[in-house]
Amino acid sequence: MKILQKGFNYSQDGPGNRLVYHLQGCNFRCKWCSNADSIPPSNPKSKDITIDDIFNEIMRCRMMFFDGGGVTFTGGEATLQHTELMPLLKRLKDAGINTCIETNGSVPTLKEIAEFVDYLIIDFKHFDNETHIFWTGHDNIQTKDNIGYFLNRGRFIHIRIPVINKVNVFPEEFAEFFGGFNTRNAVFEFLPYHEFGKDKWQGKYEITDGFVSPEIIERFEKAFTQRGLKTIKT
Numbered sequence: 001m002k003i004l005q006k007g008f009n010y011s012q013d014g015p016g017n018r019l020v021y022h023l024q025g026c027n028f029r030c031k032w033c034s035n036a037d038s039i040p041p042s043n044p045k046s047k048d049i050t051i052d053d054i055f056n057e058i059m060r061c062r063m064m065f066f067d068g069g070g071v072t073f074t075g076g077e078a079t080l081q082h083t084e085l086m087p088l089l090k091r092l093k094d095a096g097i098n099t100c101i102e103t104n105g106s107v108p109t110l111k112e113i114a115e116f117v118d119y120l121i122i123d124f125k126h127f128d129n130e131t132h133i134f135w136t137g138h139d140n141i142q143t144k145d146n147i148g149y150f151l152n153r154g155r156f157i158h159i160r161i162p163v164i165n166k167v168n169v170f171p172e173e174f175a176e177f178f179g180g181f182n183t184r185n186a187v188f189e190f191l192p193y194h195e196f197g198k199d200k201w202q203g204k205y206e207i208t209d210g211f212v213s214p215e216i217i218e219r220f221e222k223a224f225t226q227r228g229l230k231t232i233k234t
């Protein structure tokens, strides 16, 4: 697998203390991406590591997976490497390791991959397809299909919405969109815009006025809770 970086993180990439692998390559090009160096399919800084080596490394770290922790694969878009990711996840599940992926939800095989995932995080940027294409360089059709598939089967998913001024500050419309599904086992999180990864764009960063106030985040939380949708903060 092509890995850009790895490290431990507590609670933001799934429950507990987790070993997080950032996989190289993404099929989106979100204009606010904080990991822009993970977007190209290859990068001089990324390394090819066999799934045997990754599995053994994870097993050596298992004492660190406290508070319900485990391993998380994110990106880039981890599911683009599904031919290696899927057997690795299966081996980890068989070994009793808690598994998590964070994904943009755009890969059709996500439904199969998710069989081997304990904690599934799907990022959802915009409900309108044309607007989604403008800001991310990719449509939202498969992402919506996958989200609908999991929600309507009562599968637990954690849906993350990055909230960005002039891009997607539509709390009522987002809540209305998700209100059309069976959301009893879903949780929603709203991530206020930040610019932690701006330097990685090397002068090509296009967002100029993306910050949102705490009141905007509260509007999202209110719109969702009023419709019975569960919200969380990590």
Ligand code: SF4
Residues within 6 Å of the ligand: 026, 027, 028, 029, 030, 032, 033, 034, 035, 036, 038, 039, 075, 076, 077, 104, 136
């Ligand atoms: S989906 Fe994630 S990794 Fe890919 S471009 Fe968007 S923010 Fe970056």
